[in-house]
Amino acid sequence: MAASTYTVTSDDDGIPGITVVDAQAVTIAVCQDGCDYTTIAAGIAAAAEGDIIEVAAGTYAGGIALNKPVTLRGAGNGGDPSVDTIIEGSSGNGITTSNGTAESRVTIENIRVTGFGSGVVAGSHTTLDRVVSTANSSYGINLSGSDNAGLRITDSTISFNATGVKLGSAASARNIEISDSHFDDNTKNGWYADKSTSGDSQLDDVTMTRATFDRNGEKGFYAEKLSNAIFTDVTANGSGHDRATMGNGISINLKAGDYSDIVFDNLTALNSGGGQGAPLGAAVDIQARNDGSYAANPATLTGLVLDGGEISGSDIGLIIGGGTTGAVVTGMNLSGTVIALHNENGGRITATHNFWGSANPDFSTIVSGDVNYSPWWKSAEMTAQPTSVSLTLSSPTMPRGDANTRAVASVAPAVQGTVQFFDGGAPLGGPVVAEGGAASIALGTLGAGSHSITAQFTPDDTMDYLESPVSDARTIVVNVPNPEPAPAPATNSEQLQEHIRSGAVPTIPPSSFNASDGSAAGNTDLQSLDPSKPLQGEIPWSDGSDSYVDVYAYSTPVFLGTFPVVNGQVQLNLTPAQLQLLEGGDHDLVFIGQTSGTTMAVAIQLAVDGGGDTAPSASPQVLANTGASTPVHLSASAIVMLLLGAVALGVARVKRRKLHP
Missing domain, CATH: 2.160.20 (Pectate Lyase C-like)
Structure with missing residues (x-):
């Protein structure tokens, strides 16, 4: 800063004091003609700490010792001496700075330095702002002091030299800040x-x-x-x-x-x-x-x-x-x-x-x-790439407790991660690992009623992939069986056969029965079944509204049970105890949808004593085959079931079909 002014004062008690008033920085003009100073060295000599030395456009000699904390400001840093301030030489140093402090810096602004061995030799606490140091044979900037501190370079270009900035092998430099500059x-x-x-x-x-x-x-x-x-x-x-x-x-x-x-x-x-x-x-x-x-x-x-x-x-x-x-x-x-x-x-x-x-x-x-x-x-x-998940249900309806109806989530892209399924926003089980871009969960834990199922995917690699949005919801209705079975469609096998011949009761080809392993169905035509083994498998069912189907056996209608429908297949499971109630020979199993009333029949044949002989059994405890023309002796439970069926026939009718007068 420029020289300070000292003022002597006294307080109210007449005690003298000294007030120091900092003077404003003085601007010293240097130009080649018409100014107080025609050389930069003369301007520096006339300046005090904090003053500004403004150098007009033109070309000036180097070897400048900027040895005071002042600002040397040029008119421009380009190569045109008519508008720019150019410090030019052929050897030695262009400008050497020294005596700067952290509080009072030595500053060079808006000047071009070119043609020297070193363009600028910078001492501690030097600022170069909009300085171009170029085409110097050794260094654009040389930090040669033993301890160079506080160098600031902003918006400057130190290019087309042998080396842009040089810090000597024995020299140290610290607290250096450089921004928006080019080397x-x-x-x-x-x-x-x-x-x-x-x-x-x-x-x-x-x-x-x-x-x-x-x-x-x-x-x-x-x-x-x-x-x-x-x-x-x-x-x-x-x-x-x-x-x-x-x-x-x-x-x-x-x-x-x-x-x-x-x-x-x-x-x-x-x-x-x-x-x-x-x-x-x-x-x-x-x-x-x-x-x-x-x-x-x-x-x-x-x-x-x-x-x-x-x-x-x-x-x-x-x-x-x-x-x-x-x-x-x-x-x-x-x-x-x-x-x-x-x-x-x-x-x-x-x-x-x-x-x-x-x-x-x-x-x-x-x-x-x-x-x-x-x-x-x-x-x-x-x-991270976005991911998405879409949701499908294997069936829009399901019997309660069915473990085969599933929600399936498809993930895109098919990366590793987990899928969380939700039932109305509440987690449905824990996260499920997605394999090959898909994950699924059984819905057997859902209670009766309507459920809104959604899913969300979380990638293992959260760097490359984002968590997916929650999928669109899919609704599934969980049904429970009716407390009472549907009425039998016919009073005996003869009447049932009439309905079958008329088409009122369609038949299911035995070959469409999909037997489970270990089932009594050793072949696909349901012939010569061993009644000592369970009859397990799936029967195709076309009406999608049914979650349960009631099953009767003929010659006369005996109710065998209610079975769920999963993915268009009746999940049939007849135990040996149920099968052994039937006489060896031919029988019809009749299926009635609890919701739709759809009625269908499939023919089976039971072997005698587990063998291939299908001759009628003499046991009084079995249901006669459909070929029986004489009364048969039934067990007490079967008689009760027949009586109940007969009573029901007075008021019952088959849903959606008029099967008999």
């Missing part, structure tokens, strides 16, 4: 910070935001010492092509010391790396050297993170190794390389949640060394 097209390096292994120089506390290190001949950014650095939205594209070996976009080649906490957030390194000799250069190479001659004084690195961005278009994308431990690489597109990631003898690298070029990459060819790469993104978008 491109330098013949060697965009940034070069080497280290003497006999000393303890450091590069520490570095923040770079929206900086580019593109198209540099040997290395975009190179450092042999670096800790506590955050690089955000940095690019290193097309660099490293002119070096015989080990050209890189980013090369952090740490030596002789312990380093920590280097973070790249959204790094882009496209088509970088090079050299035709061995080893070839990687786009990004980060190592703490502990090999060969460095083993006696090794380096270590912890806290390395690369989060987001893209490394592609190179033979080798990324190398991490040496004394580096705990490295993390995540959220990056690592496609388009021959070797995407190589661990050069370092600790295990956690490289999960990256895209490697395809949904199913061959990791044996693109990853080498100790790397944990799973899980990974399946697409370059690196966003």
